[in-house]
Amino acid sequence: MLPGNQAPVIVLNQNTQREEGKKAQLANIRAAKAVADIIRTTLGPKSMLKMLLDPMGGIVLTNDGNAILREIDVKHPAAKTMIDLSRTQDEEVGDGTTSVIILAGELMGVSEPFLTQKIHPINVVSAYFKALEAALKAADSISKLVSIEDKETLSVIAQSCIGTKFSSRWGNLIVDLATDAVKTVYINNNGKVEVDVKRYAKIEKIPGGDIEESRVLRGVMFNKDVTHPKMRRFIENPRVILLDCPLEYKKAESMTNVEMTKEEDFNTLLRLEEEEVEKLCQAIMRLNPDVVITEKGVSDLAQHYFLKQNISVIRRIRKTDNNRIARVSGATIVNRPEELQESDVGTKCHRFEIKLIGDEYYTFMEECEDPKACSILLRGATKDVLNEIERNMHDAMSVARNVMIEPKLVPGGGAVEMHVANELTKIGRTIEGIEQLPFQAVAQAFEIIARTLAQNCGCNVVRTVTELRAKHAEDNVDAPFWGIDGNSGKIADMRVVGVWEPLAVKKQTFKTAIEAACMLLRIDEVVSGISKPEKKSGPVAAAPEEMEA
Known part of the structure; x- marks a missing residue:
């Protein structure tokens, strides 16, 4: 028992490092932005590839956000949390792994001015959660219902997913494989839909042969x-x-030994x-x-x-x-x-x-x-090509599965994010008090997807994004469907271009990014108990007592 009302004293080890208050929050923001910057160039159809060297000396060539971050070794705890977001997104919906990291990094970045102006993080977090609710409603408002029986619709959605990937050069081949596989494992038990592509659609890679020899087996x-x-x-x-x-x-199992007394026993x-x-x-x-x-x-x-x-x-x-x-x-x-x-x-x-x-x-x-299960036989020139096609196939199958479970689509090409940004800006003007600024900052952060697409196309970013923002500000029914055509770098109606994404993927992206940003902003102290090895420079002189001994 402590005497009187004296508070307990926490004694920290000499090896313990601490970051507290604003210093810890700013360090977390920097770490989140650094992770987002790594994969920013891998978004969109004109994306760049990353060459990764794994610990075993192997080489991975990919533009898949989750595959890149899985190979990266980071020390900062906030950066590790960001990398986990990509894995969570991949397990949950299978696509949008790059978008969720870019959006979370931007949400952390726009919060920095509020922390330096001494606005309490709890107020920022509260505004972010209000913005999340409004963003989900805005995304739902422009979604369209589709029929899962229509194979053409499924192909268009899978093509939107594959269009940004390495395997897009083979046209509709990978798309057709993915949609056939998902259709095969689709089960509808009295309205209860089950599409388990992870367990029942197995990809078998055999190096050699042409990529056109790949097929989905009816077995x-x-x-x-x-x-x-x-x-x-x-x-x-x-x-x-x-x-x-x-x-x-x-x-x-129970008998531990056998005793043989004569040769016939054996x-x-x-x-x-x-x-x-x-x-x-x-x-x-x-x-x-x-x-x-x-x-x-x-x-x-x-x-x-x-x-x-x-x-x-x-x-x-x-x-x-x-x-x-x-x-x-x-x-x-x-x-x-x-x-x-x-x-x-x-x-x-x-x-x-x-x-x-x-x-x-x-x-x-x-x-x-x-058959309610299948194998997808992939042929290709090298293991690197096969591995990348396998990653792309998983994304395409996950996207088709999401549409079968929740058959709602939203326009791609940054259109839904720009619509959400426009709606949040309108709502932000009606909010009173200290939460107005963080709420409007979320609207600004949502524009990062369209801005990154424009950057990766090599077009004039400021002019393109300003033009798109003005298009969404127009008061007509077509405005929410305008986005950036990732191939030409010009703004276009996504219904005409045919770029659609499942609503489930977008909802999960918004939820994961905003909730992760809120969690990181509420951290006000980082304590590490890992001791750093002391650096020894030159020979160490013996203590006087040792010399006397």
């Missing part, structure tokens, strides 16, 4: 071969059994093992399968029994691949062979084939009835 493929060379590698209308248990003798043990394996195989073979696939191992004896019955076996397959096979073949993954029933056998896959591509064997299960 799945995986990098495995049969366990025995004499097993069949081509089967039409196969009966498929899926297991996640080993087809080999299980060593007794033969008895071997016979018992063989009988156990035979029993497992008989339980499977009674259903007359053509293909048996398991996630675990298969013993040599089990392979022998299956080969005699002309059954092809694939072992040690990934859990995720097994789930996809279950979806396309109609089979049920079983834990115990003894419990297998006729209803567990998959018959929806009409072709099982193993092909040699390059030096590797790949198993194809194709021509499936209404």
Whole structure:
């Protein structure tokens, strides 16, 4: 207990560094702006690429915001928080990873004058949250409802996403692959929509061949071969059994040792093992399968029994691949062979084939009835090209998925941000008190997307943005749909150019950017307990006591 009302004293270690008050806030703002400046040039169709060297010495060539920031090593905690925003955006909606960082960095930048003028951060944060509500309403007001059955609409949206990426040079190829894959995994259960592209649309990259050879399989493929060379590698209308248990003798879990007193005991043990394996195989073979696939191992004896019955076996397959096979073949993954029933056998896959591509064997299960999972086979000249196309494919599939879940679109090319900025400026004039200035600053920050697009096009930024601002200030129904054509650098009606973005992506961008800026602005102290190694210059003289000793 402390005597009287004396406050407790916090003693900081000599190695602890502190930044407090305005100094900490300004440092956070600088860090946020620095991260935004790194990827500012990667926005839009005329974006630049970044060459990254990873710790293993590999090279990554990309203009994907999330991929760039994932490879960057930063020390400042505010910069790390900014990088996490990009990852969150990618996991949630799959697109807008660059926009969210640029917008968050600008929101931090416009708050700097208020902190230097000694406006309390809580007032700034309060104004930012009010602006967020108004921004979401403004974005919703110009959204249009679309039909997800219309494949052309989905292609236009995916094209808007891919148009800013490296793979745009191959025209509609990647767009068609993405929309086909999303359509395949789309499930509508009485109004409950499920589009799980992460688990059920797998991208398989095989270097070599032309990019035009890429396709979406009506089924799945995986990098495995049969366990025995004499097993069949081509089967039409196969009966498929899926297991996640080993087809080999299980060593007794409870028995730790076996005592053998005479030489026949070893033969008895071997016979018992063989009988156990035979029993497992008989339980499977009674259903007359053509293909048996398991996630675990298969013993040599089990392979022998299956080969005699002309059954092809694939072992040690990934859990995720097994789930996809279950979806396309109609089979049920079983834990115990003894419990297998006729209803567990998959018959929806009409072709099982193993092909040699390059030096590797790949198993194809194709021509499936209404597959709710698929594999996307990507071919290309080099691994770098394939990796970049894979990143672009993920973005395009995520965008198509978002539209299927929430079928609302908003104009792209910075049009929606300029409309939000215009609406916030109008609302800002009606706000009284100290929150008016931060509220209007948010409107100014939203213009950064259009300004960055103009910069990356190489056009006259001031003239283009001023012209666009004047267009949005006009009081007519067409004004909100004007943005910057990223290819020509001129302002254009986004409905005519055909650049649309999902409303879900824009909403998530606004929420993530503003909430992250508010969180960073509320930090008034950064305490680090990491000790810095002391620098030694030259030989250190011994202490007098040591010399005497």
